[in-house]
Amino acid sequence: MSVSGFARFWSMAAIVVCGIVLLGTSVLTQQRGGTVETDKVKPVNSGANPYRVVRDWAQLSSEGRPWGGSNGVAIDRDGRSVWAVDRCSPGTTPGCAATNANPVHLFDASGKEIRSFGGGMFVWPHGIHVDRDGNVWVADSRAEGNKGSAVIKFSPEGRVLMTIGKPGTAGNPPEALTDPVDLVTDPGNGDVYVTESHTDVTNPNLVGRISVFDRNGKFLRVIGKTGTGPGEFRTPHAIEIDSQGQLVVADRHNHRIQILTKDGKFVRELGDFGRISGIAIDSNDVIYTSDAESTERVHPGWLKGIRIGSLRDGKVTMFIPAHPTPNSPDGAMGEGIAIDAAGNLYTAEAQLRGVAKYVKN
Numbered sequence: 001m002s003v004s005g006f007a008r009f010w011s012m013a014a015i016v017v018c019g020i021v022l023l024g025t026s027v028l029t030q031q032r033g034g035t036v037e038t039d040k041v042k043p044v045n046s047g048a049n050p051y052r053v054v055r056d057w058a059q060l061s062s063e064g065r066p067w068g069g070s071n072g073v074a075i076d077r078d079g080r081s082v083w084a085v086d087r088c089s090p091g092t093t094p095g096c097a098a099t100n101a102n103p104v105h106l107f108d109a110s111g112k113e114i115r116s117f118g119g120g121m122f123v124w125p126h127g128i129h130v131d132r133d134g135n136v137w138v139a140d141s142r143a144e145g146n147k148g149s150a151v152i153k154f155s156p157e158g159r160v161l162m163t164i165g166k167p168g169t170a171g172n173p174p175e176a177l178t179d180p181v182d183l184v185t186d187p188g189n190g191d192v193y194v195t196e197s198h199t200d201v202t203n204p205n206l207v208g209r210i211s212v213f214d215r216n217g218k219f220l221r222v223i224g225k226t227g228t229g230p231g232e233f234r235t236p237h238a239i240e241i242d243s244q245g246q247l248v249v250a251d252r253h254n255h256r257i258q259i260l261t262k263d264g265k266f267v268r269e270l271g272d273f274g275r276i277s278g279i280a281i282d283s284n285d286v287i288y289t290s291d292a293e294s295t296e297r298v299h300p301g302w303l304k305g306i307r308i309g310s311l312r313d314g315k316v317t318m319f320i321p322a323h324p325t326p327n328s329p330d331g332a333m334g335e336g337i338a339i340d341a342a343g344n345l346y347t348a349e350a351q352l353r354g355v356a357k358y359v360k361n
Contacts (some may be wrong), residue, residue, distance in 0.1 A: 009081065012210040023234045031202065032298050033275065035228040038255040041271040043301035047308070047319035050361050055323065057357040058084065058111045063101060068094040070348035071277075072138070072182075072336045073355055076156075078231040079341030080109045083353050084348055085125035085138055096122040097144045104128070104138060104154065111357070117158030123148030126198065127182030127238065131190070135161060138298035139180040143170050151180050151194055162217050164194065174219030178207040182238045184247075186262070190215030193223075193262075195236035195246060201253050204232065208233035210247070210264070223247075223264035228254055230266040238279045238336070242311055250276035250289070255299060259288070259311070267274035270314040275299045278347070285311040290337040290347055295330050306345070306358070323352060 060067060068087035076083060085103050088096035095104050102116035103125045114198070118125070124142035131137065136154045143149035150165035165177035172178070179197035185194070191214055197207040210225035210233075213219055224231050234253035242248050246267060247260045257270040274291035275298065281287050287309060294302035309316035322331030334347025334356055345358035 003150070018189065030198035033201070033234070033253040034255040035247040037269070038271045043303070044272050044274070044307060044316045045301075045303045045319060047317055049318060049320050050360065051320055051358040052361055053323070053353070054357040054359060056354050057346070058082065058107045059113065060086075060105065060116070061113045062116050065101060066090045067291060067349075068096070068101075068103075068300055069288065069350045069353045070334075070336065070355065071126045071350055073278075073346050073348040074128045074130045074136075074336075075333075075338050075339045075340050076106070076130055077132075077134040081114070082107045082109075082340070082346055082355065083128055083130060084137055084336075084346075085128050086353070088122075090353065093122055095142070097111075097124075097147060103156070105229075106152075106156075107355070115158070117154065121147065121152065121160075126180070127181050127195075127321075129185065132187045137183055137185070137192075138275070139183055139194065140167075141179045141181050143168050143179070144317075147249050149177055149179055151183055151192070156233075164192065164213055164217050170197075173211045173213075173222065177211060177323065180211075180351040181236065182242055184239045185215075186241065186245075188245075191220065191240055191262070192217075193241075194238050195233075195249065198235060201234050206234065208236060210239070211248070221264070222346065223260065230269070231258070231260060231264065233258075237277050240257075240279050240281045242281050243283065243285050248279060248281060248287070248311065252276055252293070257287070258325070268314075272309065272310075272314060272316050274302050274305075278337035279335045280339045280345070281311065281341055287311050288337055288339055288345060292335045294332040304330055305348070306333070306337065308333075320358065323356070325352065 032078035072085040087094040088101040100119040102119040104118040106114045126141040129137045129140040146168040153162040210223040237252040261266040273289040278290040287355035306320035308314040322333040332351040336348035
């Protein structure tokens with residue numbers, strides 16, 4: 001090979017290596033998460049902890065099987081009973097697609113299972129919500145065969161009342177949804193707000209939005225889009241409505257909470273609550289958030305745990321650390337979170353599986 005040939009070869013090699021490095025850096029940056037603004041927030045890893053934890057609070061007694069991991073937990077209309085979903089089969093790749101196990105469960109105040117249902121209907125049950133009439137809504141955030149990527153509304157007894165989306169098909173409303181993660185219903189008019197999606201954040205076709213339907217399932221509008229700016233989302237992992245009638249969204253991969261009007265107008269963001277997987281809000285607009293994913297790789301300096309504070313000033317006043325576990329130096333923390341009428345907290349445990357209860361001392 002001539003000298004000029006060698007020069008061209010090494011020049012091309014350098015370009016290829018540089019491209020690979022830049023691509024790898026880009027992917028790692030995307031996986032890490034956060035925004036320019038949230039990267040400026042000093043880690044919040046301390047605060048009062050007036051709670052006593054009860055691990056493995058709820059047992060799946062009706063089917064006598066182990067938990068398959070859980071993401072969703074909600075309080076019944078009675079203020080005491082607890083609803084939760086699980087992924088049916090334990091192991092490294094849990095899921096419900098290949099089983100008829102029931103993934104939707106109701107427990108009494110002692111953790112005893114009252115009933116379960118939904119067998120054979122789900123792929124990857126995720127968020128769960130109880131509406132003003134006591135009906136139970138479950139988001140299925142994966143599609144396989146003719147199941148999943150839909151939201152199903154049940155009566156408290158387990159009768160299917162409505163399906164939003166086309167089961168087994170990921171797409172756009174009004175016909176379909178893309179990997180719905182969570183939902184909330186308006187206590188006033190019954191409108192349904194569904195957060196999407198739970199797909200790989202490095203996917204160039206990533207969906208980040210809130211799809212809105214009326215109480216009868218008629219599509220109304222879309223709020224937001226994929227991105228890091230105000231009113232944009234990357235994995236909107238949980239949604240609630242506060243006392244002011246505003247949408248409160250856990251924009252997990254952007255490491256923030258976003259507050260918007262029901263029409264989608266951006267109000268403000270809160271960055272002190274970490275990489276949020278779940279949120280619950282009480283009648284005084286105190287917000288309870290679960291951070292199940294913060295590690296040095298994806299959120300440097302931040303710890304997993306529950307952060308509690310006021311929506312009014314966005315400041316964290318309490319911090320409950322993660323569960324100690326021999327398999328992870330970072331510990332483990334639930335994803336979904338709920339608060340009952342007595343002030344007790346419940347987390348849906350994806351890693352440790354099951355439901356943990358936090359009793360206020």
